[in-house]
Amino acid sequence: MTAELKKRIAILERMLDNVGACIFSKDLDGRYTYVNQAVLNVFDLNEEDVLGKDDSHFFNLAKSQEVIENDRAVMQTGKVLEKEETNFVKSFNKEKTYRIVKKPIYDEDANIIGLFGIANDISEQRELESKVHEQNQLLDIVLDNVAAHIYMKDDAREFMYVNAKVASLFGLPVSQIIGAKEQDILPEEMAAHFHQSDSELFASGKKQTIEETVTDESGNTRHYLSVKVPFEQQGRRSLIGFSTEVTELYELKEQFRKQANTDYLTGLYNRRYFVEVAEREFKRAMRSGEPFALMSLDIDHFKRINDKFGHPAGDEVLKTIAKNLIGNLRDEDVLARIGGEEFAIILPHTNFEQASKVAERIRDYQSSHAIATEQDDVLAKVSIGLVMREHDDDTFDSMFKRVDKALYQAKEQGRNRVVAHVS
Numbered sequence: 001m002t003a004e005l006k007k008r009i010a011i012l013e014r015m016l017d018n019v020g021a022c023i024f025s026k027d028l029d030g031r032y033t034y035v036n037q038a039v040l041n042v043f044d045l046n047e048e049d050v051l052g053k054d055d056s057h058f059f060n061l062a063k064s065q066e067v068i069e070n071d072r073a074v075m076q077t078g079k080v081l082e083k084e085e086t087n088f089v090k091s092f093n094k095e096k097t098y099r100i101v102k103k104p105i106y107d108e109d110a111n112i113i114g115l116f117g118i119a120n121d122i123s124e125q126r127e128l129e130s131k132v133h134e135q136n137q138l139l140d141i142v143l144d145n146v147a148a149h150i151y152m153k154d155d156a157r158e159f160m161y162v163n164a165k166v167a168s169l170f171g172l173p174v175s176q177i178i179g180a181k182e183q184d185i186l187p188e189e190m191a192a193h194f195h196q197s198d199s200e201l202f203a204s205g206k207k208q209t210i211e212e213t214v215t216d217e218s219g220n221t222r223h224y225l226s227v228k229v230p231f232e233q234q235g236r237r238s239l240i241g242f243s244t245e246v247t248e249l250y251e252l253k254e255q256f257r258k259q260a261n262t263d264y265l266t267g268l269y270n271r272r273y274f275v276e277v278a279e280r281e282f283k284r285a286m287r288s289g290e291p292f293a294l295m296s297l298d299i300d301h302f303k304r305i306n307d308k309f310g311h312p313a314g315d316e317v318l319k320t321i322a323k324n325l326i327g328n329l330r331d332e333d334v335l336a337r338i339g340g341e342e343f344a345i346i347l348p349h350t351n352f353e354q355a356s357k358v359a360e361r362i363r364d365y366q367s368s369h370a371i372a373t374e375q376d377d378v379l380a381k382v383s384i385g386l387v388m389r390e391h392d393d394d395t396f397d398s399m400f401k402r403v404d405k406a407l408y409q410a411k412e413q414g415r416n417r418v419v420a421h422v423s
């Protein structure tokens with residue numbers, strides 16, 4: 001070998017030692033004929049301990065079947081192999097994954113005499129990928145089992161993520177939702193509703209906490225408390241939403257609200273709520289100048305009814321009169337039970353003549369229609385006071401006081417009558 005050739009081989013070897021990848025060649029029996037420094041580092045041995053030896057010295061072959069199979073494939077078929085290979089390396093006492101390229105080596109007569117290989121260690125990358133995969137799985141389990149609907153959408157209304165609860169709410173598989181635009185998969189009204197609040201979030205760039213009402217695929221109304229947070233990743237503007245179903249809570253709240261406004265016996269509004277509504281209606285009438293009538297109705301000698309037929313029969317009478325009144329009034333009239341046997345009615349947009357007719361009709365009906373109770377049929381007549389909003393009424397309370405006086409006079413004058421106080 002010439003000095004020049006030796007020098008060139010030395011340069012080449014130095015270069016191969018510095019490549020970073022493992023570079024090697026083997027003969028037909030799988031014995032190493034060349035290894036670079038990276039291979040020696042992996043095996044943690046010197047060159048003389050590696051050259052001439054096969055892989056049984058460096059790998060636990062029982063756990064490294066791929067090495068043998070890949071080498072055999074290259075040397076028997078002459079094909080070039082490019083793939084991942086997992087070996088159990090004795091020096092590390094653990095599995096390592098390599099990206100390998102293995103090529104056959106030919107002699108001058110085109111016979112395969114060995115192989116040449118390059119292997120890049122990708123174990124860390126694989127470990128990282130498998131960790132990410134595990135963490136994703138863990139995250140999926142958490143997100144799918146948490147009692148909230150969780151989703152991610154971009155500003156073009158495309159779903160980037162939904163958990164299993166969202167999928168079941170929409171009645172579609174997750175795979176059909178991710179990548180789809182909300183207007184393509186959701187009912188028009190629901191999509192428009194989401195779009196409006198989402199647009200507000202993108203415009204403000206601020207977190208939102210809102211109550212949302214959604215009709216599910218079975219047509220049930222559901223209520224949600226939703227928190228939406230803006231999020232930007234690689235220039236893609238999106239939002240992450242967390243919606244917790246509060247339907248039961250909402251319905252309970254509604255029920256309490258109703259109960260607080262309702263008389264338990266008749267189901268009519270109670271005195272407290274009546275006054276609240278009446279004050280509102282009074283102010284509206286003041287502004288518009290529309291006529292506005294108020295009636296107060298009291299059952300005559302109700303104590304006698306109770307005494308004669310019993311309290312439960314008295315209750316029946318109260319309930320029936322409530323129904324009779326509803327039947328005699330318009331939807332916009334406001335009816336309430338404001339005391340034991342006392343009812344009050346607001347008639348908006350109603351002049352004196354019309355209100356008098358209504359009052360007289362009610363009085364007449366009650367005086368001529370007995371009410372069937374478990375005990376007996378009971379004729380429960382009524383006295384009614386009627387007033388109209390006057391120019392000098394500046395509060396509802398002043399009307400309320402006047403109607404009380406009118407009712408008192410109806411009682412004084414012999415009951416079963418309507419007394420109107422109008423100037």
Ligand SMILES: Nc1nc2c(ncn2[C@@H]2O[C@H](COP(=O)(O)OP(=O)(O)OP(=O)(O)O)[C@@H](O)[C@H]2O)c(=O)[nH]1
Nearest residue numbers: 298299300301302303304306311314315340341411
């Ligand atoms: N059954 C029943 N009776 C009630 C209820 N609330 C109040 N009452 C009764 O209503 C009666 C009201 O009696 P009074 O205020 O003396 O009036 P009245 O007997 O109707 O006589 P006048 O109003 O003067 O015609 C009392 O006996 C109360 O016990 C109720 O929820 N159910």
